[in-house]
Amino acid sequence: MNNLSQQKDQAKKLRELAEKKRKGSKKAQDKMLSRSNKRVIAVASGKGGVGKTNLVINLGIALARSAKKILVLDADLGLANVDVLLDINPKYNLQHLISGQKSLSDIIVEGPNQIKIVPGGSGIIELADMTDGQRERLISSFVELENQSDITLIDTGAGISKNVLSFILAAGEVLILTTPEPTAITDAYGLIKVINQKDIDVDIKLLVNMASNEKEAKEVSERISLVSKQFLNKHIEDFGFVLRDSAISQAVKRQQPFILSFPYSDASKCINRIANRFDDTAPKTSNGEGLRGFLSKLFRIGENYGHL
Numbered sequence: 412m413n414n415l416s417q418q419k420d421q422a423k424k425l426r427e428l429a430e431k432k433r434k435g436s437k438k439a440q441d442k443m444l445s446r447s448n449k450r451v452i453a454v455a456s457g458k459g460g461v462g463k464t465n466l467v468i469n470l471g472i473a474l475a476r477s478a479k480k481i482l483v484l485d486a487d488l489g490l491a492n493v494d495v496l497l498d499i500n501p502k503y504n505l506q507h508l509i510s511g512q513k514s515l516s517d518i519i520v521e522g523p524n525q526i527k528i529v530p531g532g533s534g535i536i537e538l539a540d541m542t543d544g545q546r547e548r549l550i551s552s553f554v555e556l557e558n559q560s561d562i563t564l565i566d567t568g569a570g571i572s573k574n575v576l577s578f579i580l581a582a583g584e585v586l587i588l589t590t591p592e593p594t595a596i597t598d599a600y601g602l603i604k605v606i607n608q609k610d611i612d613v614d615i616k617l618l619v620n621m622a623s624n625e626k627e628a629k630e631v632s633e634r635i636s637l638v639s640k641q642f643l644n645k646h647i648e649d650f651g652f653v654l655r656d657s658a659i660s661q662a663v664k665r666q667q668p669f670i671l672s673f674p675y676s677d678a679s680k681c682i683n684r685i686a687n688r689f690d691d692t693a694p695k696t697s698n699g700e701g702l703r704g705f706l707s708k709l710f711r712i713g714e715n716y717g718h719l
């Protein structure tokens with residue numbers, strides 16, 4: 412090789428190196444940006460008893476391990492079970508905050524791995540009827556919490572109540588749970604249909620709980636995603652699955668999260684897998700507005716649609 416071609420060769424290598432470095436730092440930047448994104452995710456289902464509360468708590472605990480700050484809003488009006496599953500006894504709830512009797516720090520309870528829980532209680536209905544002053548106070552107290560929560564998980568009630576729908580639309584990201592039972596599948600699709608009828612863009616993800624094996628979970632998820640694509644022209648993202656596992660009911664009886672009592676169980680492995688790929692499933696629509704954005708959207712939805 413003569414001198415000139417050696418030089419050319421070196422220059423080419425340098426350019427390639429610089430390009431590689433540039434791409435690498437772009438990737439790192441993207442990663443940082445998506446990390447700093449504040450996400451609010453509503454967890455919902457068509458049918459009741461499919462495992463929403465267990466998922467919210469155990470996924471929350473798993474996510475908190477990777478240095479994420481997790482907030483759980485217990486917004487299931489009828490069957491608020493977060494406290495029962497964690498064996499905690501919150502004295503106050505959102506209602507006390509709305510009425511001005513208590514501050515946000517008074518009503519928040521801390522769970523394992525420092526996850527923070529906001530008990531909704533009957534305050535969930537009162538969100539609909541608040542004065543402007545109350546709304547402002549609520550927003551500003553949640554804004555204080557903003558940098559203490561990277562991901563907010565909302566445990567909603569089952570079915571298609573106006574209340575649940577408002578939470579889903581305001582969150583902009585919903586994780587729908589189903590089991591492989593035909594009734595749960597039909598109801599999950601029913602919920603997807605109703606969400607899709609609203610002119611608000613919602614990122615819909617599907618999780619199959621209580622699956623006998625991975626094949627069954629994939630079949631269920633493909634079926635729902637195919638029908639949604641075909642009839643609603645809506646893309647549903649596969650968020651994974653949790654196997655049916657008796658460790659869950661054992662942990663529920665002990666009022667302990669299964670991810671802590673049975674960390675090596677099938678169900679815990681599934682939850683860890685979901686937590687590990689969490690960053691990859693960030694919604695394209697997320698603008699990192701977090702809790703403040705969520706609340707102001709919630710109020711706007713209430714005004715525009717009278718949903719709440």
Ligand SMILES: Nc1ncnc2c1ncn2[C@@H]1O[C@H](COP(=O)(O)OP(=O)(O)O)[C@@H](O)[C@H]1O
Pocket residue numbers: 456459460461462463464465466492620621622653654655656657659660663678
């Ligand atoms: N993957 C699973 N395997 C076995 N049982 C499960 C699983 N997920 C949930 N369960 C059981 O289903 C019941 C309902 O779960 P829960 O989280 O309370 O549902 P939801 O909040 O949707 O009503 C719980 O008592 C729990 O024992």
Ligand SMILES: [Mg+2]
Pocket residue numbers: 463464465487490492566
């Ligand atoms: Mg529940």
